[in-house]
Amino acid sequence: MNNSLFLNKTYSRNELKGLLEAILFVKGKSVPTEMLENIFEAKKTEIESLINELNEEYNNRKSGLCIIPVAGGYQLVSNPGYKDELAELFGKRxxxxxxxxxxxxxxxxxxxxxxxxxxxxxxxxxxxxxxxxxxxxxxxxxxxxxxxxxxxxxxxxxxxxxxxxxxxxxxxxxxxxxxxxxxxxxxxxxxxxxxxxxxxxxxxxxxxxxxxx
The missing domain is CATH 1.10.10.10 (Winged helix-like DNA-binding domain superfamily/Winged helix DNA-binding domain)
Incomplete structure (x- = not known):
């Protein structure tokens, strides 16, 4: 792939997770698993592993974010644990x-x-x-x-x-x-x-x- 992200740079594990997080944030909706596989040149199980690690990190620090499977892909969303506070502050979506x-x-x-x-x-x-x-x-x-x-x-x-x-x-x-x-x-x-x-x-x-x- 001539446009591969990995031609001129080697990413650490944390950088891969950061990149995945950034992609989900910018898209703002469900990103198909197949698209993520192509971007990261990785198998589905490897994508799932990165997402599981991110969710574990979110959970450990009581983050306001989490990644959920939606429509054959993954989406970065607000933590449902804070839904009552968000509804009180901003009303229902x-x-x-x-x-x-x-x-x-x-x-x-x-x-x-x-x-x-x-x-x-x-x-x-x-x-x-x-x-x-x-x-x-x-x-x-x-x-x-x-x-x-x-x-x-x-x-x-x-x-x-x-x-x-x-x-x-x-x-x-x-x-x-x-x-x-x-x-x-x-x-x-x-x-x-x-x-x-x-x-x-x-x-x-x-x-x-x-x-x-």
Whole structure:
């Protein structure tokens, strides 16, 4: 590799950890493991070893930072141990606020994907047009195909942004829909704003159709 970082310099173990930390900080979001492997010209196990050492150092000095696996990569985030203090100082993160109707729609898509709007509406009992438009705009879902019906309908699935939003590595990490963890997720005030009334949803059932892409 002509652009290799390692052509003209030998890095110590601490420098490698510092470089990894700097990369995660500058990116500000999940960095794919494969990208880190290419940058460091290292195997996945070696990247994991560096991250484990960094997290151990963070933990030993009660750092405000930690590195977590997200969406097939790693992200530098604030230590959840300080979440109450941060919420008191700065309030809840705006990006983590979703109307409950959107969260319900998103949960259905996450567990049933790929799924059509008609199927989502049947499960929820109300129109999901507004929620789907919002989730598409936030890039938490995308259109991955269409039904095989005579009148084709878009099929929706979650995106990598969805994994980053909920800070999970893959869909396999989603809690069982019957589990206590899932119910806590739906009830968590940090993930949705005040619930939209079903009356409001029903009043907006006749809306422009979602464009098929």
């Amino acid at each position: 705006n990006e983590a606020v979703l109307p409950k109707s959107c969260l319900e729609t998103l949960a259905i898509i996450a567990y049933k994907q790929p799924i059509s709007k008609e199927e989502i509406d049947k499960i929820r009992g109300v129109s999901s047009t507004r929620s789907l438009n919002s989730l598409l705009a936030l890039k938490l879902i995308n259109i991955v195909g269409s039904t095989e019906d005579v009148v084709k309908s878009p099929l929706y699935s979650t995106t990598e942004r969805f994994l980053e939003f909920f800070r999970i590595t893959s869909l396999e990490d989603l809690p069982s829909i019957e589990s206590v963890e899932f119910n806590k997720l739906l009830e968590s005030e940090s993930f949705y704003a005040e619930e939209e009334s079903k009356e409001e949803e029903n009043n907006n059932q006749v809306e422009d159709s979602i464009p098929f892409e």
